[in-house]
Amino acid sequence: MSAAPTIDWVNHASFVVRRGDVGLLTDPWLVGTAFDDGWALHSPTQLGPEVLDAITHIWVSHEHPDHFSPGSLRTIPEERRGDIEVLYQPTKDRKVLQFCAKMGFKTRELEAHRWTPIGSDVSVWVAPWSSGDSILAVRTPEQTLLNVNDAVVHHAATLNLLRKHLDGAEVDVLLTQFSYANWEGNPDDVERRRAAAAAKLDALVAQVHAFSPKQVVPFASFVYFCHEENHYLNDAANRVGDAVAAIEGRTGAEAVVLYPGDRWVVGEPHANASAIERYDADVDAALASEELVTSPAVQLPELQELAQQFLADLRERNGARVIDAMGRVHVLQDAHLWLSDLGRAVRFGVDGLHPAPEHRDEGSCDFVLGSESLAFCFRFLYGGSTLAVNGRFREPAGGDPARFKRYLQISALNNRGVTVLGSGPEVAKKVGRVALDRVAELRAR
Numbered sequence: 344m345s346a347a348p349t350i351d352w353v354n355h356a357s358f359v360v361r362r363g364d365v366g367l368l369t370d371p372w373l374v375g376t377a378f379d380d381g382w383a384l385h386s387p388t389q390l391g392p393e394v395l396d397a398i399t400h401i402w403v404s405h406e407h408p409d410h411f412s413p414g415s416l417r418t419i420p421e422e423r424r425g426d427i428e429v430l431y432q433p434t435k436d437r438k439v440l441q442f443c444a445k446m447g448f449k450t451r452e453l454e455a456h457r458w459t460p461i462g463s464d465v466s467v468w469v470a471p472w473s474s475g476d477s478i479l480a481v482r483t484p485e486q487t488l489l490n491v492n493d494a495v496v497h498h499a500a501t502l503n504l505l506r507k508h509l510d511g512a513e514v515d516v517l518l519t520q521f522s523y524a525n526w527e528g529n530p531d532d533v534e535r536r537r538a539a540a541a542a543k544l545d546a547l548v549a550q551v552h553a554f555s556p557k558q559v560v561p562f563a564s565f566v567y568f569c570h571e572e573n574h575y576l577n578d579a580a581n582r583v584g585d586a587v588a589a590i591e592g593r594t595g596a597e598a599v600v601l602y603p604g605d606r607w608v609v610g611e612p613h614a615n616a617s618a619i620e621r622y623d624a625d626v627d628a629a630l631a632s633e634e635l636v637t638s639p640a641v642q643l644p645e646l647q648e649l650a651q652q653f654l655a656d657l658r659e660r661n662g663a664r665v666i667d668a669m670g671r672v673h674v675l676q677d678a679h680l681w682l683s684d685l686g687r688a689v690r691f692g693v694d695g696l697h698p699a700p701e702h703r704d705e706g707s708c709d710f711v712l713g714s715e716s717l718a719f720c721f722r723f724l725y726g727g728s729t730l731a732v733n734g735r736f737r738e739p740a741g742g743d744p745a746r747f748k749r750y751l752q753i754s755a756l757n758n759r760g761v762t763v764l765g766s767g768p769e770v771a772k773k774v775g776r777v778a779l780d781r782v783a784e785l786r787a788r
Contacts, residue, residue, distance in 0.1 A: 352601035356563035365462035366397035370410040381733020383569035389604030432477040435760035497546035502553035521586035522564040526734035536579035561586035638715035649721035650696035678746035709742035724758035727751020
């Protein structure tokens, strides 16, 4: 029997690397939808008991629900959790590890850019990424695997920096995303989506050229936009066969396509035809289905209450004087929103959510979304980030979507434990350094 590590393919970005006394499960999203019912898996998950019983560690790359799925973690029997250690990147709030500890898992925060042994012959290395994602490398005596995941890594300078942090480790197998995974325009913006799909393949090729792996596993894109409000976004998404063509046609690496339930001895040749055929059939069935997800409407009084709670939270986390000053200097402005399922316009600003004048129609608003999506943005600090990914919105040509997005950008920063004035260039780039300086001056008065 080969001493080389094996991979059991679970689904999407989830697989189990096994070597010796280690069974490392990555990013288990096993069942259900993700991103507020915006995404669904297009192939059924396979995680047999013989694979589950071998798991000693779970690595979670970041908080996005297609990687950190509490519902999926709950499917692991309680009696097994105490034997499994969850690994995560260093963060300010440690909330992912705290959540997992409450579920009964052992936890460990990995030190960035340092090889950490997790078994007799297996070490891992993590690189936190600016988006909140993280990159994982797994090293065994036979192979080094690099899991780039959702991190946007394609510029030469960024790739060179990542190689430097890896301390010269040779990458044998690269695992990387192969299609766009967020909102890419309104229904008519097909060319924008085609360009995004092509750019994703270009990024994949750039990664292969930078790391020179022998084999590349395309992954983390085995999903489709499943809601009635975003289903159109599927029209230009890459399929796994497109990734194979890019890898084998534009680089010297071999593509390895794994379908849920497949086992692969890392480094061995792999025939892809069957897996590609099965994935294509699954995608065709998902896109042809008329059973799209719908969401119940949330009425205006409830939305208004949620808006007040959202604003109160922003004031508590960033300082009431800061948020109010941002309103006075027009960093935060009123945004007119068209609620597509209620067929009406509302005005949202630092003073709350209010009915808009009757003359406001969809085309004269800044942002279009369903009432349930708006409620989700108000309920959760990460709601705006979820909306950007699930694409359940549209941007009217005559509006200014940034008026609404600035509120969501602040809540997204707060979700990562960062306040507006403490965020430095990250938020300054979004809302303007001059405006933030004026806010700071007003706060000091």
